[in-house]
Amino acid sequence: MRGLPSKIIAGASVGIVVLSLAFGFFAKTAGSAIPRSHALKGASQSAGGDTNILLLGLDSRRANDGSNLPRKLLDLMHVGSSSSIGGYNTNTMILIHIPANGKKAVAISIPRDDYVDVPGQSPKKIKEAYGYAKYYAESALYKQGVKNPQLEALSREAGRTATIKTISALLQVPIDHFAEVNLVGFYDLANAVGGIQVCLNRAVNDSQYSGAVFPAGVQTISGVQALMFVRQRHGLPNGDLDRTHRQQAFITGVITKFRTQGIFGDLGKVSALLNVAKKDVVIDSGWDVLGFLPQAKALTGGNITFHTLPIEGYTMINHQSVNKIDVPTVRKFVHDLFYPVKPTATPTSSTSIKPTPKPTKINFAHLANGKGVDGSKIPCVN
Numbered sequence: 001m002r003g004l005p006s007k008i009i010a011g012a013s014v015g016i017v018v019l020s021l022a023f024g025f026f027a028k029t030a031g032s033a034i035p036r037s038h039a040l041k042g043a044s045q046s047a048g049g050d051t052n053i054l055l056l057g058l059d060s061r062r063a064n065d066g067s068n069l070p071r072k073l074l075d076l077m078h079v080g081s082s083s084s085i086g087g088y089n090t091n092t093m094i095l096i097h098i099p100a101n102g103k104k105a106v107a108i109s110i111p112r113d114d115y116v117d118v119p120g121q122s123p124k125k126i127k128e129a130y131g132y133a134k135y136y137a138e139s140a141l142y143k144q145g146v147k148n149p150q151l152e153a154l155s156r157e158a159g160r161t162a163t164i165k166t167i168s169a170l171l172q173v174p175i176d177h178f179a180e181v182n183l184v185g186f187y188d189l190a191n192a193v194g195g196i197q198v199c200l201n202r203a204v205n206d207s208q209y210s211g212a213v214f215p216a217g218v219q220t221i222s223g224v225q226a227l228m229f230v231r232q233r234h235g236l237p238n239g240d241l242d243r244t245h246r247q248q249a250f251i252t253g254v255i256t257k258f259r260t261q262g263i264f265g266d267l268g269k270v271s272a273l274l275n276v277a278k279k280d281v282v283i284d285s286g287w288d289v290l291g292f293l294p295q296a297k298a299l300t301g302g303n304i305t306f307h308t309l310p311i312e313g314y315t316m317i318n319h320q321s322v323n324k325i326d327v328p329t330v331r332k333f334v335h336d337l338f339y340p341v342k343p344t345a346t347p348t349s350s351t352s353i354k355p356t357p358k359p360t361k362i363n364f365a366h367l368a369n370g371k372g373v374d375g376s377k378i379p380c381v382n
Helices: 007-018 025-033 072-077 129-141 148-173 181-192 224-230 241-260 267-280 293-300 327-338
Strands: 051-058 092-096 106-111 177-181 195-202 204-206 213-214 217-223 280-285 304-308 314-315 321-326
Touching: 025 267, 051 148, 051 181, 072 181, 072 224, 092 148, 092 293, 106 241, 106 327, 129 148, 148 177, 148 327, 181 224, 181 241, 181 267, 195 213, 195 241, 213 224, 217 224, 217 321, 224 241, 241 293, 241 304
Parallel strands: 051 177, 106 304
Antiparallel strands: 051 092, 092 106, 177 280, 195 217, 204 213, 314 321
């Protein structure tokens, strides 16, 4: 399967949505220009001023209005046909927790093949919640005589709602805001930002599939090269999970670019990013982008670490390879990172109260998480 890690695309929306809101003027413009969604209507919100932001990336070779992307563009991006490949899987799912106390933000990547319960549907890979919900809604609306572009818009809302509910229920955390980016959005972002620094542990040659052919070490990639970098899964020790780490490395490269090369002070670049956001991004209707500006600046300063949701292993279900997860374990993993418990003082009296035990540390390095990726430096990945 020529799967595209659009996982990286939504992660790249940190550059498209969050990083493009550098100035109040552009934030105000973005507030009215970026397409909005009501998929969070009625959802619970974080308490105490914390903010959880879900970044989604669709593996669709279609524009936001449902139209096919130009064949020439698809060939250039080396991603196959809009009619036969891609669908509406959310191959990128990153949940960012921004504490109200100003401490370092935490981003957790959710592997796309995790086998989970989907509210209102049968259990399936988490990436499929969006596509199935969209299909069911689209079929019902079509029978009612609804036509495009309304048909596409309403059925995508059903997909977003299903994905948000699935992730929130799985991790037992509220989702305050979200940004969704389509496939071409990543390509447009790479062109708008220019070269991004990444680092590989070893040279790779995946010319047969993703087209990725890169030497080992630190290097600058842009445009189609960036797409190849984040697409590769063949020939990597941990397949999709190594591809997730590349996603995190790419986002770190984007953040570094903004921090070190003065993009905040370049109105032309900020304007180009806003143009990408208007065309390729959808955000929730309640997101006050101007109010979010201080948090966005903190993220671009590298004040963030990246982790990957742990898995237990792999299995076959309905003739598909899926990731096995232990729900209590992943919930604890997320809550320990998002809401760490302050250690209790040791009692001075000999009588009695035992100190709160420290959370158990579980090493999933061979499967998923390993060491968190620091957003303030360029990490080397497989």
